[in-house]
Amino acid sequence: xxxxxxxxxxxxxxxxxxxxxxxxxxxxxxxxxxxxxxxxxxxxxxxxxxxxxxxxxxxxxxxxxxxxxxxxxxxxxxxxxxxxxxxxxxxxxxxxxxxxxxxxxxxxxxxxx
Amino acid sequence: xxxxxxxxxxxxxxxxxxxxxxxxxxxxxxxxxxxxxxxxxxxxxxxxxxxxxxxxxxxxxxxxxxxxxxxxxxxxxxxxxxxxxxxxxxxxxxxxxxxxxxxxxxxxxx
Numbered sequence: 001x002x003x004x005x006x007x008x009x010x011x012x013x014x015x016x017x018x019x020x021x022x023x024x025x026x027x028x029x030x031x032x033x034x035x036x037x038x039x040x041x042x043x044x045x046x047x048x049x050x051x052x053x054x055x056x057x058x059x060x061x062x063x064x065x066x067x068x069x070x071x072x073x074x075x076x077x078x079x080x081x082x083x084x085x086x087x088x089x090x091x092x093x094x095x096x097x098x099x100x101x102x103x104x105x106x107x108x109x110x111x112x113x
Numbered sequence: 114x115x116x117x118x119x120x121x122x123x124x125x126x127x128x129x130x131x132x133x134x135x136x137x138x139x140x141x142x143x144x145x146x147x148x149x150x151x152x153x154x155x156x157x158x159x160x161x162x163x164x165x166x167x168x169x170x171x172x173x174x175x176x177x178x179x180x181x182x183x184x185x186x187x188x189x190x191x192x193x194x195x196x197x198x199x200x201x202x203x204x205x206x207x208x209x210x211x212x213x214x215x216x217x218x219x220x221x222x223x
Contacts, residue, residue, distance in 0.1 A: 004155075033210075042201065043156075043213040050209065058210060090155060097209045100144060104155035 002027045006091050006105035013081055014113050021076045021108045023091030031097045032074040033058070034066065036087040037107075043090065049074055050097055081112040117145075117202040117214035125220040132189040134217040136202030137182075145178055145185050146203045146211065156201065159187075194223045 004025045013019055025032065033048040035058075045058030049068040063085055065077040074093075078085060088109050092102040117138040126132050136145070144163045148156040162169045162178045162185065169176045175188040189196055199218050203211040 031209075035213075040215060042215040045210050048209060056209070088153070092156075098143070098205075098207070100146065100161045100205070101158040102146075102148075102156070102203075102211060104157070106155045107153065109153075 002103070004091055004093055004103050004105035006089075006108045008108060009106065010109050012111045012113065015082055016080050019078050019081060019110075021078075021089055021091075021110070023074045023076065023105060024072050025074075025091075025093040025103070026072065027093065027095075027103065028071065029093035029095050029103070030071070031095070032068065032091065032093045033102070034064070034074070034076050035090045035092065036060065037090060038087050046076065046089075048097075078110075081110075083112050086110060086112050117204050117212060119200070119202055119214045119217040121217060122215070123218040123220070125222065126192055128192060128194055128221055128223050130192055132192050132196070132219055132221070134187050134200055134219070136185045136187070136214055138185075138202075138204045138212075139183065140204075140206050142180070142204045143207050144205045145176075146205065147174075147176060147185075147187050148201045148203060148213075150199045150201065150216070152198075159200075189219075192219075192221045194221050197221045 034046040035043040047066040049055045091105040120135045146161045147159045173190045199216040201216045203213045
């Protein structure tokens with residue numbers, strides 16, 4: 001089944017404790033992206049990757065890192081999480097940046113205390 | 114900001130009625146997409162309309178695009194309780210990013 005898989009789905013952590021949210025897609029998509037969703041703000045792009053070893057900042061990259069060592073994986077790293085990073089995070093992918101339809105993971109709800 | 118804005122923010126209708134939600138945006142676009150999100154779940158792509166198209170249909174969905182007004186509408190006909198969800202428009206301006214609006218929360222009452 002074609003899908004984007006995120007883990008963990010739910011996480012409660014404390015300020016400063018490094019964490020990684022994994023994202024994997026099995027559709028051989030070149031383009032992958034991370035979004036955060038906050039009430040009243042919609043979805044905002046954090047980072048995106050056009051292909052392996054190619055990543056770029058989105059609209060709200062501060063406090064986040066990403067890597068794209070393999071085509072299927074695009075982990076989101078919070079080196080020192082802060083409470084303002086409490087949010088619902090979505091990974092998404094598509095065949096290439098201009099092909100349109102994004103496929104989304106089920107989301108990772110992160111709470112930073 | 115290129116972010117789209119949906120209107121209304123919330124809509125409540127009876128099952129069987131039609132639901133219309135609107136999206137306005139600020140910059141020129143390559144295409145506009147509509148997505149659906151069930152509560153707390155991932156977004157699901159519904160339909161894409163390109164800048165040179167004015168109307169598109171998919172099952173009970175009808176999307177229009179008016180590039181001169183920088184607006185789009187999504188019509189869901191003969192709504193069902195299962196259509197209850199949030200609906201987002203997303204604009205593709207060719208900047209390797211889709212800009213999402215804040216969504217319309219649709220409630221269909223059985």
